[in-house]
Amino acid sequence: MARSRRSPSSLFMLLLAVLLFLHSVFTFCGGEDMQALLQFKAESDGEGKLASWNPADNPNPCSGKWFGVTCSSFSDRVTHLVLENLSLSGNSGLRVLATNLNQLRVLSLKSNFLSGDIPSLANLTDLKLLFLSENRLTGPIPTSLGTLKRLHRVDLSSNSLSGMIPTGELNKLSQLLTLRLDRNNLTGSIASLRLPTVEQLNVSFNLLSGVVPASLLTFPPSAFHGNPGLCGPPLSSVCQSQSAVESDPTEPPVLDKKLPETEAVEPSGKTEGRMSRAGVIAIVVGDFVVLILITALLSCYFWKQSYLTGKTHRREVKAGEKIVYSSSPYTTSTATGGGTNNIQPPPPALYPSGKIVFLDEGVKRFELEDLLRSSAEMLGKGGSGTTYKAVLDDGNVVAVKRLRDSGNLTRTVTSVGKREFEEKMEVLGRLRHLNVVGLKAFYYARDEKLLVYEFYTNGSLFTLLHGNRGPGRTPLEWGTRVKIAAGAARGVAYLHHANRKLAHGNIKASNILIDKSNNAAVSDYGLTSKSTQKSDIYAFGVVLLELLTGKYQSPEVNNGGVVDLPKWVQSVVREEWTSEVFDLELMRCKDIEEEMVGMLQIAMACTSTEVDQRPKMGHVVKMIEEIRGCESSPSHESSSLSNDEASLSES
Template identity: 55%
Template sequence: MEKKKKLIVCPHCFQTLTLTLILILHFPHFSSSSSLDSDLVALLAFKTLADSSNNLLSWNTSSSPTPCFAWRGVSCVQGRVSRLVLEDLSLSGESLAPLANLSELRVLSLKDNLLSGSIPDFSSLIALKLLFLSNNSLSGLIPPSLGSLSRLYRLDLSSNDLSGPIPLALNRLPRLLTLRLDSNRLTGPISGLVLPSLQDLNLSSNALTGVVPQSLASFSAAVFAGNPGLCGPPLASSCRTAASAAAPVPPAAAVISSSPGSKPEGIPSPMDEHHRRAGMSRAAVIAIVAGDFAALLVVSGLLFLYFWRKFTSKTRSHLQEGEKIVYSSSPYCSAGGATAGGFERGRMVFFEEGKRFELEDLLRASAEMLGKGGYGTAYKAVLDDGSVVAVKRLRDAPSTIGKREFEQQMEILGRLRHPNLVFLKAYYYARDEKLLVYDYMPGGNLFSLLHGNRGPGRMPVEWGVRMRVALGAARGLAHIHGASRSPRLAHGNVKSTNILLDKTGAARLADFGLALLGPAATARSGGYRPPEAPADGRRPWSSQRGDVYSFGVVLLELLTGRTASDAGDLPRWVQSVVREEWTAEVFDLELMRCRGIEEEMVAMLQVALGCTATSPDQRPKISQVVRMIEEIRCGGDPNASVSPTIESDSVSDSVSEDAPAL
């Protein structure tokens, strides 16, 4: 007799299927094979299940037959639903299942609603990058199928009623930056979690147990608070007690008998040790003593060397602390024009009225090295009256540069004044010492802002900040190029370390015009060198078209978050990615927190690729670049303060998915 097969029916799946069939019968055009039509069916099925409060009135096929126009919370890319952001709309019920059919969905945020039931299998959403379901009443397990969403950046399931373990399938998410599972009823260990890209983590207020893994120990203790069963750094509770209590009994202890005269096998008794020592030869004793003495001598010698080196280095450090910007001070302290040693005494030349100082004031100033560049070493100098200047020491500049040639170039640079340039205040010239004095920029440089302290706890640099820096630097470069000089003046060394930030956060170009003083040791390196620049770097070289290329590389740094040398050749890497129609993959992950910037990022990417064209004639002029960036910014305030901040995690005011392909 043939067994009757049991039909297992999922009531919610049956309900969804019924709604879908009803929609197809009532709207015949839905039965089309069009992918957008299938998205429409899924959205209407979700609305029927979830919108008991009737907050989605705009989801009406009679007034708007396609969801891509005027439907609340819905956005489309290339004719498919790509974003669904419905926050705090009192959506309810076990209604998530239809959304699994939105196969091109990139952002799904349903936070702060009343949704219940389990999280469905979303493995079909292969394009999903952001998933926010926090502050609902979802229950059941976290589905391991989430581990198949290889493009997922943010996952927030906090403040629900989820239970069970955290699935190790999440380790298959190489790009995951945010994982928030706090305020649930999750149990089990977390020792197996390995998420190397993670920047934002919260597992607090659960029932997790075991040791915090080393891969997560860099996060603060608050991340793991409210889990009494967790131990180990960064938590105050130690795991040693628990580990020792659970440690297995040594095999030797297991054979101890109740007889007082018995001893564990394999453990020598004091009497055995005595007999062993008594049988030791006299020669062996002498050898041991001699060996101990030799070891003592070696250790003493090492300690002596250690403390001697520490003492001498301390002495050198004291000398370095007192070291001034100009090391060979004695030749410049005489009253005459030339010293007995043949050194020429120079003079300080200032370009503006106001407070002035002499070389001796710089000699007395406390100096802090800011960094070494291709044309010398930069110092922060605090003068006796408390004023602060930046001094670039060109000691390594070729001594063959004539005084007249040097002074002519300084006169040109000293007259350049623009809000986006670092002013040259003064210079000092002698045959063996050349100093340039600039305004000090307290905000650091763009390289440090973009690439410094990447990892947990870093303050992301938002899109508006990057745009203001790009526009300011472009305006400064345009002023240099527009200066009426013959031959045409160029910066010669545009790179992110030469874009400084003043106290208001405005971008200012530094080190301009120094390329003509001589070839720099590191100039044109690190990925900024245009293809037409001399490869050997043995002669001075600069050009305005070359500046545009280098500035394009800086724009790519702002867009990708990569350093100019990360990919070997950053412009070529970006072009290869764009050719494969994966344009969104080039953008910095930190920009995923921003909203509504997709078109601006793509437009800026087009500007950057135009600037980095291989042929100099195909590159735009920097004045054209300024106009293009101004148009992209749509009349934003270019003088706004640059201060990187972290916005809230609400998709509605902070998060954006990737940009459409070019």
């Protein structure tokens, strides 16, 4: 059989196809998104807020110098774009991003003036956080949302979106935690909306109608207010006809479709004759192209992999994990000292460049970029700043405190110069004790100061003592409370002994951390200027009262909070109702009344209004250790004070 020869034009077309494949492969590996960003800037940045996006000065968007842009170290592709409150406008810039930046995981353009329809987002298959609130967007919610299986949080609130909510598409998002569609012009029913994983929902102030489905009754009425047509629980309005909106009009009925039965099929003889020629050519060309494509992909993969051995670049977020990021407009509630705190961390792009200074030789080193790229969870928020749990790419877990200036409270650590700050951190970094949370490293810049501590798995004393006081709670038994009190006392006594002028300055239950063996360690020390060791002793006495009563110091009496815990205890004891002071959870324990009364006496001595009557911390340690013979006292050399240390602490 004669062999067919290809013409030069067909060979040229084949070569061109191969080159196009190779170009697409290496473009993926190289992470070149500059043109899309520059086009977005040209169409949306009328006020010049993105001046740092200048290829002449910074030719690489992934250099860390392009405002709001964060890239993956694996592929050099843009993964985070956070451009909030920059007066960005226009109706085509968003389409440019959605079409080209197909490696995006976080997109936040909230509080701008973007207009027009939301384009198809189908290309953004890795997207996890989408924040487009407070713009001027119109048109329907794109059904392409249903294809983004990794979405965790969606906020399209405060726009002018119209049409029906694509409930069928949203129901496909099995990892969705937050959905905000409030303050738009959305119409229709939500009867078929099923969001079992969603923790935050808001569809208020739209034009929705019909029954609130039973699947959404766990959300408060505020999630549905402002929709005159909505009815039924949890709203106060009663539905006139339950059957009026039993189905979602946005989803057509499923029909039993059959394939056409009249497909044209050529006789077998003709088919075989045609395949013998065209089929062989197609197979040869296809194999050749696929071979080159696979080779290029493998070369790209292994070239990058050689630099990133041991790292995990795709970390899936569990359904219950809190995603804390710069653009998150949501509140995270964490009990810290009896309060509920809201957080909104700044974009990583706002962090100035610099190096982390490590104070502990034994800690594994990492760069600032590694820290900012890590998954984070807010642990607590207090007067000196906000603390996060950060999980680095290599699995290392640290606690990071972002300091904030709150006037006189943190003057010594937030309002001083670099040299004084570094000297202060070096003093704190030299403190080493089993009952003191170690300061591992710090970062200093004019507008940003970060402290890196070791992470404690069991959280804080406040959480163990006051968290989940309802059904299913595991009570904190008396022996564990004594062990924690003794450990925390040793930690404070060590701080007082290590430096005669050093005071903790912020002793409270949320700053006493617990490890997996229930050993206590004090944290957040040495950050305040207006504090004394005597005030530390008073604050420690309040912690002892919390351990005894199960109540906590709070601005208001609510859920176990007491405005002035020492005064409340004194008033009860004065009326000779001492037994009424103790936590009801301790009443099931036998033969501990004498020990509890002994601890109560220590606490009342520490909280004496006469400053000179308060005992030294070294003496407090001894008194606590005498309770139960301090059966839980750690044997580690550095865990308790030596006789010399105790005497120095008392002098």
